[in-house]
Amino acid sequence: MMSFLSGLWAILTEPVNFIGWLGFAMMAGAIRMKPKFAWEHTVGVWGLLWLTIGCALGLGWAPKEAMMGEVGRILYVHVPAAWIAMVVFTIAFVSALGYLFSGRLGWDWAVEAACEVGVVLNGLLLVLGSIFAKPTWNTWWTWDPRLTASLVMMLTFIGVILLRGAVRDPNRRATWTGVATIVAYLNIPITYMSVRWWASMHQQQSTPATMNDEMKMVMRMCAWAFLMISIWFIARRWRLAQANAMAEMPEPLEIPKGAR
Template identity: 40%
Template sequence: MSTAERMMGRLTARRGEKVLGLLAAAGVIATAVLGLWVTPPDADEGNVFRIIYVHVPSAWLAYLSFFIVFAASVAYLATKRIRWDRLAAASAEVGVLFIGLTLVLGSIWAKPTWGIWWTWDPRLTTTAVLFLIYVGYLAVRRLPDSPAKRARWSAAIGIVAFVDVPIVHLSVTWWRSQHQAPALLHVAPRMAASMAAGLLVGVAAFTLLYAYLVTFRLRVGRLEDRAISEALSPRLEPRSAPVEPPPTPPAPKEVSARG
């Protein structure tokens, strides 16, 4: 591949990222407009209900990103390609961000509607446990001193953590036996068409945002790796092979003048 081609590849990659970013921004604005002005207030909950347009999409994304972490981890162990590890790392970071957002938004919603910030509802509890598991995943990523080991360790955790999700959910669901249908099913019958549209736009916008953030984080990951290898390369160059001819020794005059 020629240098020009590589430059082109990088440019189009950056352009793709920019387009994604713009689409995501447009989607988020559209969600805000739909959610705040176009949709009617909820019959029971009033304007507080509008938080659903960001709460549900961010919850969906948290779960999507952890699924991607799982898939990328399996792919890494199967192929040992470092890009899968970068994808898992990027997706985990974005996932932790969205799951944190989900918890905060959920609390804000819960206070006016249920009168409490937190309830030990199965979905909330599962989400909180997942948040902690993936915070642990990110913490472990900092431990190993070789990229191969980091990739392998995190792949192992990425797989085990995701397999654990259904068990955690099942356990907390049984634990709080008074379970309710997911919020979406619960409110679906009384949703106006514009509400459903707002929700769909929100999910689409957040998915684009996720794709943008992951793409961005992947580029940062590649740059990190390149920075490390560039920082290393002078120390890895053969010592006894000067690339340039040695400079002419300075005249004795100059030396004494400087000294």
């Protein structure tokens, strides 16, 4: 436990993570100060900046991998896509609980937004993984536990989105989406653990100890960039969900006394 905590502390205090901490600080500042533009644009621009720098360093500065050669550079987009897809699905999960316990539709819009962004990242993850697998493993696709679990994860959340589209009443829709999202979240621990539970083609998670320092830095940089861009996506998508909900709401009526 202590070694886990000290390991976590070492990861969190690494210099490259200032991208994340500064990003969150800027986000908090923008929310508080209420500038003329929407607050999420600050993290959007910040994420885009670091994605540019991260990709440039990944292509030109990071060393090639000892065995995978240049192809190892795909790690800097593949791994962040995996991490952040799971983070975004976690946001959907927490928002689903938020709605079911509070009844506020704002949470429901966050579920709608995060599920969609999560599916986009998950789709990107599968395509990048396929491109990575061809030169390294010698196949575009194989039904190994990790790949299968990642595909099922995406299909499940597509199912949640489809289910959502099929329910008309806003409150019912929110409840159904929330319940479906919580159950669908089961896929995230399964996908994460799949490489440990079952013998698979996919390698296990790397740890800071199993990765070259420059590679680690570029990967973290890209991961923060993916996260910031995803926060921007979710916020933009949330506003869309909000606008849709406002549009479909009936004109406010005089509520009779005594009725709920």
